[in-house]
Amino acid sequence: MLQDMIKNQKVFGKQTAMKRIMSWLRLAFALAATALYGVTIAPLQTIVTIASADAETRDYFAHVGLRAHLGCLMIRFPTSALRIPWHSPIIRALFRIVAIVERKFFVARGTRIVDSTDERVKGIWTQSDEENRARALSSHVLMYIHGGGFVTGHPGFYTGMASTMVAKFNERMKLSGETLAIFCPEYPLCPENSFDEILASLVDSYKMLVALGYTKISIAGDSAGGNAALNLVSILSMDYGYLLQPYSAVIFSPWVDPFVTYLPPEPCPFDIMTVQDSRFCAAVFSKTASLNTYFRVSPIQWEKTFSSCVPKSGGLLCIYSEAEVLYAGIYVFLQELQNTPCSDKVFAKCFPHACHCFHVGYLLFGGHGKRLSLEALDDTVEFLST
Numbered sequence: 001m002l003q004d005m006i007k008n009q010k011v012f013g014k015q016t017a018m019k020r021i022m023s024w025l026r027l028a029f030a031l032a033a034t035a036l037y038g039v040t041i042a043p044l045q046t047i048v049t050i051a052s053a054d055a056e057t058r059d060y061f062a063h064v065g066l067r068a069h070l071g072c073l074m075i076r077f078p079t080s081a082l083r084i085p086w087h088s089p090i091i092r093a094l095f096r097i098v099a100i101v102e103r104k105f106f107v108a109r110g111t112r113i114v115d116s117t118d119e120r121v122k123g124i125w126t127q128s129d130e131e132n133r134a135r136a137l138s139s140h141v142l143m144y145i146h147g148g149g150f151v152t153g154h155p156g157f158y159t160g161m162a163s164t165m166v167a168k169f170n171e172r173m174k175l176s177g178e179t180l181a182i183f184c185p186e187y188p189l190c191p192e193n194s195f196d197e198i199l200a201s202l203v204d205s206y207k208m209l210v211a212l213g214y215t216k217i218s219i220a221g222d223s224a225g226g227n228a229a230l231n232l233v234s235i236l237s238m239d240y241g242y243l244l245q246p247y248s249a250v251i252f253s254p255w256v257d258p259f260v261t262y263l264p265p266e267p268c269p270f271d272i273m274t275v276q277d278s279r280f281c282a283a284v285f286s287k288t289a290s291l292n293t294y295f296r297v298s299p300i301q302w303e304k305t306f307s308s309c310v311p312k313s314g315g316l317l318c319i320y321s322e323a324e325v326l327y328a329g330i331y332v333f334l335q336e337l338q339n340t341p342c343s344d345k346v347f348a349k350c351f352p353h354a355c356h357c358f359h360v361g362y363l364l365f366g367g368h369g370k371r372l373s374l375e376a377l378d379d380t381v382e383f384l385s386t
Helices: 002-039 041-051 055-064 066-080 089-105 133-137 155-172 195-211 224-239 275-286 303-309 327-338 358-365 368-384
Strands: 111-115 123-128 140-145 180-185 217-222 248-252 315-321 346-351
Touching (some): 002 041, 002 066, 002 089, 066 089, 066 358, 066 368, 089 155, 111 155, 123 155, 140 155, 140 195, 140 224, 155 180, 155 358, 155 368, 180 195, 195 217, 195 224, 217 224, 224 248, 303 327, 315 327, 315 368, 327 346, 346 368, 358 368
Parallel strands (some): 140 180, 140 217, 217 248, 248 315, 315 346
Antiparallel strands (some): 111 123, 123 180
């Protein structure tokens, strides 16, 4: 009996080791294939596209630039060409690799990145170099929820964006002494965890910020994080009225219509995601929602819940692009908000030609696209500082 148990343990250990080796080999293949595509096929595709470009396409390249366009092609490659599912360990590992690179090379001067010390709430802080405890308590804190269709993503992927925003805000508010700190929570992902657990985790993250003594808390997020930000503001308003309520909220390319029930008016060939991508991730995470939270899957279908997602103090800012596959759904959602009593607290800015969540991607790629990203971050800082 004992010998059989020892034998089974050895077999299990060998199988586990083989699985790890295969996972590393798949990740290495995905990285190598994407890199090879980026230096060979992607440039050739771009040359062909430019050579046969119509006026609209030429205008796109004038706004975005070659570097941002090539970056978008490389982002799409693992899921579109290699057919790697969005919730696979490989895609999640790629996000973590980019997070490591960002933390090493893309942290804005005058800022620092700190891991959360709270064992119950994992996440990453982005703060000013000079920030101390007394100053932190009087500052503005932004809880930024990462995207990824609720099935992938990592808070470290936003290090460059968060540190740039902190640096811009602190420079703008230098005379007043107000500073910005950004906390990006690391929430559980589907399908291993449920949508309910994600929402509960985000509520816990917000409670942690309140417990730390912050008196001015805003909530932000992009893509699925935008969906989560709207849900969090709504949940806090409806179920946690005794807590300090969010001062304001910012949503970038929000995933308000996950199943893309409103198709874009025109094809979006240069976006980093497709209609199929959105629907796939929506199908994965929506299956984990309970009867109590299923209505929160698609904010565009909220009806009576619309006004609860707009903070009453500073309002809501939405930044998106007319060239992303989610454009139509976002536009309809904003129109619905205009029909609510809180319409005077809703602000929006739509960029032409940019891709989904361009405020993050273009910042890394550089070139013309980086200017669009910086403009979006400037708009966000202006909104948060008023």
